[in-house]
Amino acid sequence: MKIGIVGGTGGMGKGFALRWCKKHDILIGSRDATRAAESAQEYTNLAKEVHGQISGSIVGNDNETIVKDSDVLILSIQYEHIDSVCSQLLPQIKDSCIVISPIVPMTKTDVGFEFIPIKENKPYSYQLVEKHMKNKSKLVSAFHVISEKKLADPTLVLDYDIFVCGDDKDSVNVVNELINEIEGLRPIYLGPGSLSYFTEMVTPLLLNAMIKNKLKNPGIKIV
Numbered sequence: 037m038k039i040g041i042v043g044g045t046g047g048m049g050k051g052f053a054l055r056w057c058k059k060h061d062i063l064i065g066s067r068d069a070t071r072a073a074e075s076a077q078e079y080t081n082l083a084k085e086v087h088g089q090i091s092g093s094i095v096g097n098d099n100e101t102i103v104k105d106s107d108v109l110i111l112s113i114q115y116e117h118i119d120s121v122c123s124q125l126l127p128q129i130k131d132s133c134i135v136i137s138p139i140v141p142m143t144k145t146d147v148g149f150e151f152i153p154i155k156e157n158k159p160y161s162y163q164l165v166e167k168h169m170k171n172k173s174k175l176v177s178a179f180h181v182i183s184e185k186k187l188a189d190p191t192l193v194l195d196y197d198i199f200v201c202g203d204d205k206d207s208v209n210v211v212n213e214l215i216n217e218i219e220g221l222r223p224i225y226l227g228p229g230s231l232s233y234f235t236e237m238v239t240p241l242l243l244n245a246m247i248k249n250k251l252k253n254p255g256i257k258i259v
């Protein structure tokens with residue numbers, strides 16, 4: 037499977053690439069093709085160091101090129117850039133492409149981390165991305181509650197749940213499978229995409245809990 041990562045040069049992109057290159061072909065996307073190629077080379081070297089041989093591959097190119105080739109596309113960009121990025125790129129994806137949004141609409145204020153849709157009365161991430169989807173049912177929300185530090189360090193032992201929201205059962209199943217491929221992560225389905233605000237909201241909750249209580253590496257696990 038070809039997994040494209042828009043904004044793949046960032047922290048989350050590195051984590052996804054290192055985890056999934058064992059089995060899949062990873063396409064690192066960037067606004068700058070050279071930066072994407074450099075990141076892809078760096079991640080390939082790291083992946084070989086950590087995993088030994090990998091069955092997949094990691095290559096880099098500009099965002100426009102990688103979205104056309106992707107079977108699964110991860111929007112690894114900040115909330116503020118959803119409209120500009122998605123209006124340009126999402127019309128170009130394959131009809132069968134599944135789009136994953138891990139985007140957290142969060143801001144830091146003097147009281148702590150806050151949820152932008154409530155604080156500023158704006159749409160949550162899923163709603164903003166959905167507007168630009170040709171086939172809205174192919175959008176799946178996931179990965180909001182795992183930090184880049186944990187994803188990008190394959191030597192860490194993980195034991196966390198990942199909330200998943202989406203309308204199309206087959207698309208959700210593909211994302212569940214990708215989550216299961218990362219050792220120590222378990223997918224937990226919450227319901228259709230319209231409930232995505234629940235999972236998007238957990239990240240500021242977790243960060244406030246971490247900072248105010250000096251917790252190390254907190255995550256979510258339903259017991």
Ligand SMILES: NC(=O)c1ccc[n+]([C@@H]2O[C@H](COP(=O)([O-])OP(=O)(O)OC[C@H]3O[C@@H](n4cnc5c(N)ncnc54)[C@H](OP(=O)(O)O)[C@@H]3O)[C@@H](O)[C@H]2O)c1
Nearest residue numbers: 043045046047048066067112113114138139140180183184
């Ligand atoms: N960091 C975490 O621990 C974490 C955890 C859970 C969820 N998330 C969510 O995952 C997403 C990615 O997080 P991240 O920490 O990897 O983000 P990031 O490092 O801040 O940014 C990711 C990439 O976005 C691209 N970018 C920057 N400005 C842009 C613009 N104006 N237009 C288009 N692309 C732009 C950059 O790539 P180029 O400059 O190469 O184009 C950058 O490498 C975010 O929505 C975040 O809320 C993050």
